[in-house]
Amino acid sequence: MNDRTQNGVSVRLENVAFSYGEARFVFDAEFRAGAITAVMGASGSGKSTLLNLVAGFESPQAGRVRIGGEDVTALPASMRPVSMVFQENNLFAHLSVEANVGLGRSPSLRLAAQDRERVEAALARTGLAGKGKRLPRELSGGERQRVALARVLVRERPVLLLDEPFASLGPALRDDMLDLVARLQAERCMTVLFVTHQPDDARRIADHVVFIEGGKVAASGAAAGFFADDGPDVFRRYAGTNGRESRHVARKPT
Numbered sequence: 584m585n586d587r588t589q590n591g592v593s594v595r596l597e598n599v600a601f602s603y604g605e606a607r608f609v610f611d612a613e614f615r616a617g618a619i620t621a622v623m624g625a626s627g628s629g630k631s632t633l634l635n636l637v638a639g640f641e642s643p644q645a646g647r648v649r650i651g652g653e654d655v656t657a658l659p660a661s662m663r664p665v666s667m668v669f670q671e672n673n674l675f676a677h678l679s680v681e682a683n684v685g686l687g688r689s690p691s692l693r694l695a696a697q698d699r700e701r702v703e704a705a706l707a708r709t710g711l712a713g714k715g716k717r718l719p720r721e722l723s724g725g726e727r728q729r730v731a732l733a734r735v736l737v738r739e740r741p742v743l744l745l746d747e748p749f750a751s752l753g754p755a756l757r758d759d760m761l762d763l764v765a766r767l768q769a770e771r772c773m774t775v776l777f778v779t780h781q782p783d784d785a786r787r788i789a790d791h792v793v794f795i796e797g798g799k800v801a802a803s804g805a806a807a808g809f810f811a812d813d814g815p816d817v818f819r820r821y822a823g824t825n826g827r828e829s830r831h832v833a834r835k836p837t
């Protein structure tokens with residue numbers, strides 16, 4: 584592990600402008616190095632778009648994306664120091680678990696002995712020891728997301744983007760997975776941007792919260808203050824219209 588990884592790297596969007604037709608976005612935000620930031624906001628507000636701009640799956644029309652101070656705006660996704668896990672379809676259905684993880688070391692799957700050791704270690708670390716020969720369809724939904732996290736580990740990139748990765752899992756399993764993410768993040772000092780609709784998930788693992796509304800950052804701050812009764816109005820309005828789970832959060836002591 585190099586110094587960069589140990590210290591973490593910041594992620595900065597400097598007046599990043601982008602549009603999908605009528606939907607316009609201007610993001611100006613800094614995500615703390617070596618911390619977990621929950622990215623929250625109503626459906627369609629632009630959370631996935633923000634992650635796609637950091638990952639390099641979309642290119643800004645104006646503004647800069649910096650990772651660890653370095654301008655990565657012109658770098659293709661494959662060159663950015665970033666891994667991403669989506670809600671589903673993270674794995675190749677026809678490849679074994681170990682091959683899916685091995686892709687994180689070598690896209691052509693030409694793996695040296697040391698790479699294979701890293702894959703084995705990552706499978707063990709994510710609770711998948713002994714399951715390397717299986718196909719994704721022979722795993723549970725939670726196990727498939729563990730495979731995606733094992734691949735993140737072998738890639739050894741300092742930034743991890745999580746786009747609602749556990750949204751389709753039940754609450755107990757979701758908590759297990761969140762705790763696993765928190766442990767892996769702490770071990771690697773990764774900078775994590777975590778899109779979630781669940782305030783409880785954000786409270787469980789996030790240090791900071793960035794709230795998106797209408798394609799812009801409408802509020803941001805430390806997680807504890809964010810979910811308190813005197814948190815940002817814009818978040819409280821959102822939470823107030825988002826049902827039981829959010830009201831439950833509002834009642835919790837901070």
Ligand SMILES: Nc1ncnc2c1ncn2[C@@H]1O[C@H](COP(=O)(O)OP(=O)(O)OP(=O)(O)O)[C@@H](O)[C@H]1O
Pocket residue numbers: 603604606624625626627628629630631632633
């Ligand atoms: N590939 C695309 N082409 C055209 N419009 C898009 C595309 N992707 C997203 N949009 C639009 O951009 C807006 C923001 O979408 P985005 O997926 O970033 O929102 P989100 O906050 O992640 O939503 P959700 O919580 O529902 O996942 C939406 O109006 C959406 O319809």
